[in-house]
Amino acid sequence: MIRISAREGVEGKMRSKRNSKALFTVATVAATIVLMAVVCSSYAQNAQQGAPRISEVKSNPTSVWSELQQRTPYPFTIPLPPPTPTILDGTYTKFELKESPPVPCRRCPDYAPEGGIWKLRLDKGVFRIFHEVTEWRSLGSFIVTRDELSSPKSGQLLLANDPVCQEVVGVYTWKLEEGKLILKMIEDKCAIRLRAMNLTNLPWLSCQPPSTEAAITDHWPKPPGCE
Numbered sequence: 001m002i003r004i005s006a007r008e009g010v011e012g013k014m015r016s017k018r019n020s021k022a023l024f025t026v027a028t029v030a031a032t033i034v035l036m037a038v039v040c041s042s043y044a045q046n047a048q049q050g051a052p053r054i055s056e057v058k059s060n061p062t063s064v065w066s067e068l069q070q071r072t073p074y075p076f077t078i079p080l081p082p083p084t085p086t087i088l089d090g091t092y093t094k095f096e097l098k099e100s101p102p103v104p105c106r107r108c109p110d111y112a113p114e115g116g117i118w119k120l121r122l123d124k125g126v127f128r129i130f131h132e133v134t135e136w137r138s139l140g141s142f143i144v145t146r147d148e149l150s151s152p153k154s155g156q157l158l159l160a161n162d163p164v165c166q167e168v169v170g171v172y173t174w175k176l177e178e179g180k181l182i183l184k185m186i187e188d189k190c191a192i193r194l195r196a197m198n199l200t201n202l203p204w205l206s207c208q209p210p211s212t213e214a215a216i217t218d219h220w221p222k223p224p225g226c227e
Contacts, residue, residue: 061132062227065119068128073140076166081125086144087153088174092120092181092204093225110138110164111194113201117225120181120204127159129198132225138164144174152177156186165190172199179206 073080098115116133122142130137140162146155152175159170170188174181180203185196205223214220 061130061135064135064137065130065132068130068137068139069121069123071128071139073126073161074163075141076161076163077169078141078160080141080161081143083124083126085124086122086142087146087155088122088142088144088157088176088181089124090122091207091226092122093207093223094118094120094202094204095224096202108134108136109194110136110191111198113194113198118198119225120199138162157183159188159190159195162190162195164195170195172196176206179208179210180204181206 095117096113096115098113100115114131114134114136116131119128119130119132121128122144125141125143126139127142128137128139141160143158143160144155145157146153154173154175157172157174159172160168162168168188168190170190171186172183172188173186174183176182182203183199185200188196190196205226207223207226209215209218209220211220
């Protein structure tokens with residue numbers, strides 16, 4: 001018969017306790033990892049369900065456009081002109097044809113001619129421009145001159161005090177013909193010349209009714225974007 005000494009018995013009990021503690025520690029760590037995985041998975045699912053997608057974000061271009069009408073430019077470069085009516089006063093629109101939708105970005109290039117409806121309003125020395133799809137907008141002041149002898153009506157247009165390019169003054173020629181405002185750049189470095197590209201690549205269609213009868217009956221082919 002093999003006898004086990006008292007010392008060996010004590011050491012065996014100690015090893016047994018250490019093994020039990022080790023197994024308990026491993027089991028605890030494993031359980032903690034599983035619990036964390038479950039919690040993280042649940043949190044991720046809830047976050048995905050709670051976060052609105054870009055297509056689900058509700059916007060109201062009409063209210064943004066209306067709010068823009070309440071803003072006035074700051075005289076960054078030249079004094080603001082007196083608020084008197086000009087020959088170009090009115091709202092104009094254009095529709096940019098572009099197959100691909102705008103790429104979502106935090107700081108998109110200003111005045112990039114993205115696809116969709118653009119609005120331009122000239123009102124007593126203040127210009128406001130707005131893109132319905134991205135809700136990008138800007139404003140500034142303008143001064144208009146007219147060549148009295150020209151037919152159709154034409155002259156020069158000066159743009160200034162635009163927060164996009166505070167120190168830049170843009171100069172254009174303008175022509176009003178058959179309900180269209182046609183701009184051509186003389187000089188404008190604003191937004192690496194994207195402002196000039198945007199303003200001149202298409203005619204701007206006037207939202208002004210062509211006659212008194214059309215204004216009263218509201219029966220006339222309104223350009224897209226005219227309210």
